[in-house]
Every structure is written in C-alpha cells, then in structure tokens.
Amino acid sequence: MIKTDILIIGAGPTGLFAVFEAGLLKLKCHLIDALPQAGGQCAEIYPKKPIYDIPGFPEILAGDLVNNLMEQIKSFQPGFTLGERAETIKKLDDGTFVVTTNKGTEHHAPIVAIAGGLGSFEPRKPLLDNLSKYEDNGVAYMIKDPEVYRNKRVVIAGGGDSALDWSIFLADIASEVTLIHRRNEFRGALDSVEKVQELKNQGKLNLITPAEIIGLNGENKLESVLVRKISEAKEEMFLEVDHFIPLFGLSPKLGPIGDWGLEIEKNAIKVDTFDYQTNIPGIYAIGDVNTYPGKLKLILCGFHEATLMCQSAFQKIHPDKKYVMKYTTVGGVSGFDGTKKEAPKAVVKKIE
C-alpha cells in the first residue's frame, strides 16, 4: 500500500502545483492519474498551444508549463501512479482514507485532494456512420502535435474556442484549412471570430457556414469529406482532405468520483472557498473539478486553490503545530531529499 500525506487525484497543472505548496510545508504527496503522463489538459489536449495568462509568463506553451511544474516539484520527490483511474474511496475508523485504482493499487493518506479537472476525457463525436474507420487515420478529436498537419489539407468542424483557435493556429502550418460550423455565429471569443474572418478575407482560411459534414470517404485512410450547406437548397460538395478534426468539446464525466458521496453540482464538486474542502472532511477538490460561486476554470485559479488547500491540510495533519507562513524568497526551497535551493539574491535596481 502506498502511503503519503496528501493523495492527489489528477496530475494536471493544479495537482502538480499542489505538490509544490505541500512541499513547502514538508507534506509529502502522491499523485494518481488515469493518463499515462502528467500535465492534464495541457499535456493531453493542447501541449503545443501558447498560454498567455500565466502570471510572469507573457507566453508559454502548455507543454512547457507542465515541464516547468515538474521541474519545480522535483526536489519534493512526489510519487506517481500513472495510467490508473482512482475508482473507490474508503474512510477508515481513524478518519484516514484508502483510495484504490481500477488496477487495484491501494493508496493510504489522511488527506485526499481531488484535482480531476474535466474527469475522463470523452470527446463529443459527430454522428457519422463510418467514423470509427478513420479514427487515428485522418480523424482526430484533439490536436496534440500541430506539426502532424504541416502542409496538409485540414477540415475543422465546430463553433467554440477550440475550433476557432486551432483554425487560426493551423492557418500558418497546414496547406489548407477549412472551418465548418452549423451556424453563422460562433460561441468563441470575439477577437478569435474577428481573426478568423480576417484570415478568410486574406484567402488563408476557408469558412463554410452554416454547414455540416455528412459523410467521410477513403479507401484505407480519409481522403474526402462530404459537406452539406444548411439551407433550403441543401447544396452538397466533396472536399479532398487529409485530416478531419471535429472539435465539439469534451463531455465532462466525473467518472467514479461522482459516486463518492460528494456534493455535486453540474458535474463539478461543491467546495467551501475557505479552504476548498468538500462536504466530506479531509477530502478537498481543487482546479477545474470544483465549483463555487464565481468559479473560473483557469490554471491560475487552480494554483490559488491548491495553495489554500495545502494550508488547511497542514492544520489537519498537524493540529498541534502553529503554521507560520514564510516567503520562498526568504527561506529558499528545501526538498524531501534534503537538497536546498537558495533563495535568489535580491537585485536592487537604482532608478535614475
């Protein structure tokens, strides 16, 4: 049985940063993730996409953010159970928990922090007869490496931020990008909609609306899609393509965590914003997986929630100890292996 202080379910950015904050308080963490690698959505859905709202980083690729987080927590030596889904939880008489995965691995901890994000990644798929024939053979539901699409003909379908953002991003990489949406209006950010329109006017992107894909064709791999305009004439056209990427979003599924007796609202776990604890004392929920009035599903909000969660967990694990907050700039960062990173020297600039 794996034993730790804080058992974190989900190794996305929130779970990873929780390891750092816990480490500062000398609490050891172990993370479970259903995916074979750490990084959550950043690693699985958009590793090569730049993020612009991480404080201190004007621009950082999602994959690089994950690498940096892994580097930041290295000295705290967290444990990982990867490629296994947390399935059941049992509260023992002493108030501690045993969490067992689908592969039977048992984890024991006094604190459980659920950082499960969207839960299991289930893409919403278009209803097309022979779709499965082309999955990973021309059809993909998320873009992991944009380089796959270099100099290729790509059709993207969807009307949200992902469809807009990737159409804009791939316009510079693919030989041809066509964006198809069932409506003339998009649900995404206004500036993305404007950018798509601009690219269309410059001839760098084809936009077909309102329209839908009604057929896929090709011998061994995808060779063309059949598009039907949503109009009275119901005009149809074949588009020769190498890739079809329907970006209809991920249907959020909490999975087995939904049966743990936690208070759930719209597929998210309700928490108290004092310390992000759930209705079960000792079980916290941080990051995209939780909900409270004013909740925003942003990485920086997950970081904040992880920080406050760790303070509360510390008090639960050490009710007799008084917590004194120290800035990392003052104390440096000591890992569990005893390595100590010195606090960077203050640089004082003289203002002329």
Ligand SMILES: Cc1cc2nc3c(=O)[nH]c(=O)nc-3n(C[C@H](O)[C@H](O)[C@H](O)COP(=O)(O)OP(=O)(O)OC[C@H]3O[C@@H](n4cnc5c(N)ncnc54)[C@H](O)[C@@H]3O)c2cc1C
């Ligand atoms: C295309 C796209 C662009 C985005 N752009 C931005 C942006 O610019 N800025 C921003 O702040 N945010 C952005 N986001 C949102 C951001 O990625 C999320 O807010 C963030 O990933 C949430 O982190 P998390 O750690 O809470 O959850 P996640 O990243 O979702 O990680 C949760 C992890 O938990 C695991 N898990 C779930 N259930 C279980 C279980 N039962 N057992 C084991 N493992 C489990 C999952 O496998 C997953 O790895 C974007 C999202 C997308 C999809």
